[in-house]
Amino acid sequence: MPSVLYVSDLAYPARGRRYCDEDIYLTSQLRKAFNLAVCHPEDAAHLMRGFDTVVVRNSGPVIGYQDAYEHFKKQANATGQRVYNPLTGKADMAGKQYLIDLTGLNYPVIPTIDTPDHLDRLPDAAEYVVKPKAGADSHGLEFVARDELANKSGLLIQPKIDFRYEVSFYFVDHEFQYALNAPDPAHRWELTSYTPTTADLEFAQRFIDWNDLGHGIQRVDACRTQDGGLLLVELEDLNPYLSLDRVPETTRERFVQAMTSSIRGSLT
Known part of the structure; x- marks a missing residue:
């Protein structure tokens, strides 16, 4: 059977749901078709050699392990390692x-911009949503008035x-x-x-x-x-x-x- 390295952060503290339960279920089913091992996203780069593919599932926001993720991508591309989803x-x-x-x-x-200079591309709104480009799970999200957008360059800006x-x-x-x-x-x-x-x-x-x-x-x-x-x-x-x-x-x-x-x- 093909071998799968299944990447999951089983302890990720998701709000309102339990990622680990989903991955426990999926791995219990996928092991019927694949030789399967589970690892944390920070361990994937040095464990993936020898597996036919790396299946990235509930690994949490990349912002929490950015360096490890960049290393993983670099190693996968350099070695031709299959990754699911493809990178x-x-x-x-x-x-x-x-x-x-x-x-x-x-x-x-x-509608989304990343500089107040382009506010004319957005509809008028009572409030705007501002969040980091690399954010996830609402990390760094804030609601601001139009006159507070002047120093928000480099961030995503959307009408609420x-x-x-x-x-x-x-x-x-x-x-x-x-x-x-x-x-x-x-x-x-x-x-x-x-x-x-x-x-x-x-x-x-x-x-x-x-x-x-x-x-x-x-x-x-x-x-x-x-x-x-x-x-x-x-x-x-x-x-x-x-x-x-x-x-x-x-x-x-x-x-x-x-x-x-x-x-x-x-x-x-």
Whole structure:
């Protein structure tokens, strides 16, 4: 059987959910198809030799181990080590610059800039969201008034959106698997099943196609605006939490089958 080094921070203190439970479940299923070992993200670079692929899952925000992650990427690229997801992702895997780029390309994203000089590119808002380009899990996020933006260069700047709810679409390779939504904006991780419309799926698929990963797991996070449209909040292509405990057993089983086939496909 192919060998997999499964990367997870089992002790990561996620808010409102337990990453480790998801990885315990996934590894219990994947070991039926792969010889599998689990390691912490800071150990991946020196343990990955000899494994057919490295599967990066709930490894926590990279900002917590930036040097180790950069070393891991450098070693993987230098040795031709397969990594799942591939290290070619253009979205969160590469930082938040993609939100600025997609804004410039007129994609349906929350409008984003990184300098107050470009405020004319944003709609007027009562408040603005400011956060680091390398942030994750709301690290460093703050809400500020327009007249407080003058010294915020180098940070992401977005209008604070008055949205109805958030919804996430989960993909393996380019295939949609399931969707979940948070009906109450104040409780991001209290998720329920969501049946997407054709327009919803076309919205999400547009970002999956833009990223163009040959293999891998991606989560498209969006918010439903007051006028009924969707705007991209985040395209997570490094280590998206999957909330598998929130979906029916048949959906979990189907997801594992898709993930298993995807990993196998990435090895050929």
